[in-house]
Amino acid sequence: MTGTSFFSRRWFASVSAKIIIWGILCVSLCFILAPLLFMLTAAFMPAGDIVKMPYRWIPRGFFLSNFVKAVAGNDGSFIFFRNLFNSLVVAVTVSVTTVLLSSLTGYSLSKFHYRGRDAIFMLIMATMMIPFEAIMIPLYIVVTKIGIQNSYTGLILPFLVNAFGIFMMRQYLITFPDELIDAARVDGMSEFAIYRRIILPNSGPVIATLAILSFRTQWDNLLWPLLIAQTEKMKTLPLYIVKFSTEKYTDEGAMMAVALLASIPMFILFFALNQYFIKGAALFSARKG
Amino acid sequence: MMKTMRSSGLLRYQNRWGAVFVLPALLFFSVFNFFPILNALYTSLFQKKVLSLDPPEFIGLENYRYLLASSSFWNSLRATMVFTLGTFIPLLIVSLLLAVLISQRRFGRKFLQIAYYSPAVLSSVVAAAIWLLIFDPRGLANQWVNYIMRTPGVDHNWFSNAVMVQIAAMLVYFWKYVGYFVIIFIAGIAGIPTAMYEAARIDGATSWQCFWRITLPLLKPTVALVSIMSMLQCLKTFSTQYLFVQSGAPQAPINVITMNIYNTGIRDHRIGRASAMSIILFIIMLFFTWLQFKSMKTDEVTY
Numbered sequence: 001m002t003g004t005s006f007f008s009r010r011w012f013a014s015v016s017a018k019i020i021i022w023g024i025l026c027v028s029l030c031f032i033l034a035p036l037l038f039m040l041t042a043a044f045m046p047a048g049d050i051v052k053m054p055y056r057w058i059p060r061g062f063f064l065s066n067f068v069k070a071v072a073g074n075d076g077s078f079i080f081f082r083n084l085f086n087s088l089v090v091a092v093t094v095s096v097t098t099v100l101l102s103s104l105t106g107y108s109l110s111k112f113h114y115r116g117r118d119a120i121f122m123l124i125m126a127t128m129m130i131p132f133e134a135i136m137i138p139l140y141i142v143v144t145k146i147g148i149q150n151s152y153t154g155l156i157l158p159f160l161v162n163a164f165g166i167f168m169m170r171q172y173l174i175t176f177p178d179e180l181i182d183a184a185r186v187d188g189m190s191e192f193a194i195y196r197r198i199i200l201p202n203s204g205p206v207i208a209t210l211a212i213l214s215f216r217t218q219w220d221n222l223l224w225p226l227l228i229a230q231t232e233k234m235k236t237l238p239l240y241i242v243k244f245s246t247e248k249y250t251d252e253g254a255m256m257a258v259a260l261l262a263s264i265p266m267f268i269l270f271f272a273l274n275q276y277f278i279k280g281a282a283l284f285s286a287r288k289g
Numbered sequence: 290m291m292k293t294m295r296s297s298g299l300l301r302y303q304n305r306w307g308a309v310f311v312l313p314a315l316l317f318f319s320v321f322n323f324f325p326i327l328n329a330l331y332t333s334l335f336q337k338k339v340l341s342l343d344p345p346e347f348i349g350l351e352n353y354r355y356l357l358a359s360s361s362f363w364n365s366l367r368a369t370m371v372f373t374l375g376t377f378i379p380l381l382i383v384s385l386l387l388a389v390l391i392s393q394r395r396f397g398r399k400f401l402q403i404a405y406y407s408p409a410v411l412s413s414v415v416a417a418a419i420w421l422l423i424f425d426p427r428g429l430a431n432q433w434v435n436y437i438m439r440t441p442g443v444d445h446n447w448f449s450n451a452v453m454v455q456i457a458a459m460l461v462y463f464w465k466y467v468g469y470f471v472i473i474f475i476a477g478i479a480g481i482p483t484a485m486y487e488a489a490r491i492d493g494a495t496s497w498q499c500f501w502r503i504t505l506p507l508l509k510p511t512v513a514l515v516s517i518m519s520m521l522q523c524l525k526t527f528s529t530q531y532l533f534v535q536s537g538a539p540q541a542p543i544n545v546i547t548m549n550i551y552n553t554g555i556r557d558h559r560i561g562r563a564s565a566m567s568i569i570l571f572i573i574m575l576f577f578t579w580l581q582f583k584s585m586k587t588d589e590v591t592y
Contacts, residue, residue: 142328
């Protein structure tokens with residue numbers, strides 16, 4: 001019954017198109033996933049197995065001494081844990097301040113009317129055009145002058161809030177129902193209480209997206225800590241990875257073990273909250289008027 | 290009743306709070322953005338060394354003149370431009386292609402999105418560290434290239450050849466960010482009403498025609514936004530090149546502007562010169578941002 005239509009030209013064309021499409025997807029997927037799989041497997045291999053042709057994708061066993069070497073460091077100081085802690089402190093603090101300040105500012109810029117409001121908004125948006133790389137030297141000098149280099153304050157202060165976060169919160173709060181705010185005012189709530197008890201609790205998804213974005217940016221930050229974290233104790237994880245993986249005595253397995261350890265927090269966040277990661281990226285596809 | 294309660298006095302009182310709420314951010318941006326960029330502009334006119342006790346000497350545009358005559362600075366501009374173009378063009382084309390292919394899948398779309406996106410989750414130093422081992426003479430990069438090109442046993446000198454080390458840096462960046470742009474394009478494609486495709490199908494359009502006549506024109510604002518965004522990102526690249534150089538790759542081919550600023554200002558303590566470089570970087574990025582705004586204005590699309 002299906003004989004003629006089954007082998008028609010149209011059927012043939014659609015099947016070959018499908019094969020090509022799946023071929024492209026599979027090859028690109030391999031290219032994307034292979035380095036990740038390489039990190040994951042090499043972390044459990046002795047160095048001799050890693051730089052070997054051909055690479056064996058399955059470790060012969062769990063070679064855990066890589067991880068011991070990775071956290072102990074070549075000097076056996078275990079500074080890894082301190083650097084990990086520093087990274088966490090900086091990333092968490094920056095996420096919290098970014099969320100609080102962005103939402104407060106976004107609330108002000110969307111729900112209040114005062115003179116110069118739109119000018120202030122434009123001024124804040126203008127800072128998006130100033131790349132951090134262009135102001136890092138003056139910032140470094142200021143920070144050194146007031147003596148907060150090599151401290152948490154110095155690591156955190158330049159990133160308390162950013163224009164993009166304010167933009168995001170403002171766009172969201174523009175559509176926030178005025179009735180809710182007015183009802184709270186009638187109930188005699190102060191303006192700050194409205195922010196704290198009405199605005200913040202009702203902005204969950206935007207806040208999550210923004211917090212993740214800020215956390216990742218700081219977790220990834222290499223340049224600023226490189227400038228101002230002078231002692232081993234104040235260094236952050238990216239600096240530890242650079243130092244460890246460029247030292248002469250570091251073997252390949254330990255290098256991948258440290259890379260894996262540094263990625264675990266991000267991967268846990270990613271698999272638990274991937275919709276917010278994707279939302280954060282997809283924001284940029286929004287058509288602007 | 291409501292109207293009289295919200296008299297102008299009360300309203301003004303409320304709005305005063307709004308102005309108070311904006312103050313912390315305004316203060317922050319003044320101190321940590323506007324002051325430093327003005328300061329960089331000012332410092333770029335002086336000969337200033339960080340450790341010297343002499344007061345900085347005003348030398349006008351001497352720093353800029355020096356830079357424009359310096360081969361090392363031109364090399365940095367070249368390295369940055371090569372990296373930017375060599376990274377963002379493949380990024381744009383490949384991510385658009387993949388996004389179109391993934392958008393058509395009914396099954397496994399979510400899985401594919403997460404899989405492609407996963408390298409973007411890694412920090413740039415980790416990404417660079419992984420590829421450092423892949424580019425090892427006995428590493429995976431040589432094995433793959435030799436397998437595809439049927440040239441067994443050849444070492445492609447990923448880190449000793451000036452051209453190869455640039456390609457290596459681009460590859461790391463491309464690998465890390467391609468999934469990120471795929472996600473952006475998928476979201477953009479999802480915004481196109483399906484009715485348009487259905488109508489085109491009824492008129493007998495092929496998938497190929499649908500892409501060129503519907504998807505691409507309607508995606509133009511997203512394409513413009515993504516290209517400028519990735520360009521600005523590429524112009525600021527630092528981590529990959531820094532790790533490569535630290536682990537023994539030749540510096541000159543991948544000495545991008547940010548690395549030059551870092552080395553001039555922090556290692557050599559030439560603050561004035563580094564500030565002049567910062568200002569030039571700022572102007573280049575300003576130009577691209579302006580281009581972005583311009584393209585967004587002319588590319589408005591109505592569905």
